[in-house]
Amino acid sequence: FELAKAFLKEIDISINGNDDSVLGLKNNSGGYELRGLGNFKSCISPKDYTIFDRGKSALSVVEGMFDFLSHEERAQKIAPEPTDWLVLNSISLVQKAMPLISSYQRVYLLLDNDAAGRGASKRLLSLSRIFQDLSSDYQDCKDLNEQLMKEKKAEQQYVWRRGRRF
Secondary structure, three states, X not given: OHHHHHHOEEEEEEEOOEEEEEEEEEOOOOOEEEEOOOXXXXXXXXXXXXXXXXXXXXXXXXXXXXXXXXXHHOOOOOOOOXXXXXXXXXXXXXXXXXXXXXXXXXXXXOOOOOHHHHHHHHHHHHHOOOEEEOHHHHOOOOOHHHHHHHHHHHHHHHHHHHHHHO
């Protein structure tokens, strides 16, 4: 929860007369990427990517806010070194982000294991040797968020089983 508070903002919205609160990640153009309960996804224009510049020479690239937060939450990091982070907020923003991406010495791709993510990784890997695909570290899952959920579930089951023995 504290991790999410560091990067996200609670935003009140109204859709068709229904008021709700959603999570928002500010993007680089001043808009917000919105996520709510269920599969609610939207944005407050303009649509853009989000960069977390930590002054590093390497960059990790993910598709969505929960992939970024999941990596930050994990005790076992996938990125092999501390990096800046690029949250694309849509795989379609890869091309727009290319000038930024190309400015890094090393770029770690942690894109989704779906057709769009694999296709983007393949295209980027063909462009330069600065790219490294790390999706094999969560190959049995759709993305980093699903991997974290799987790890948390296994951790809870271990604690439950262990507690049951006493």
